[in-house]
Amino acid sequence: MSQDSNPEREARIRAEVERAVAPYAGRLPPWALDKMRELAERYWREHPEARNILRSRQPQQKIRSGVELVVGPDGELSVVEPGKEQA
Secondary structure, X not given: OOOOOOHHHHHHHHHHHHHHHHHHOOOOOHHHHHHHHHHHHHHHHHOOOHHHHHHHHOOXXXXXXXXXXXXXXXXXXXXXXXXXXXX
């Protein structure tokens, strides 16, 4: 596999290549698996839509907004803003 300057993208490409080949491991001869890996890697590196596909499969950071209601030990409700500790 050739190296890219983005290690995160490289890791995603390696994962997709291995995911594509995994169902055939142990069923096909090693030379066929190598060829499948080569073709899968070529797809992820050269296909015009591959970048969009990889982006869509990337875990998204969850956005939190608003306030949280917390029940205290005495049963009293208090409002806590995200990122701030309860006093």
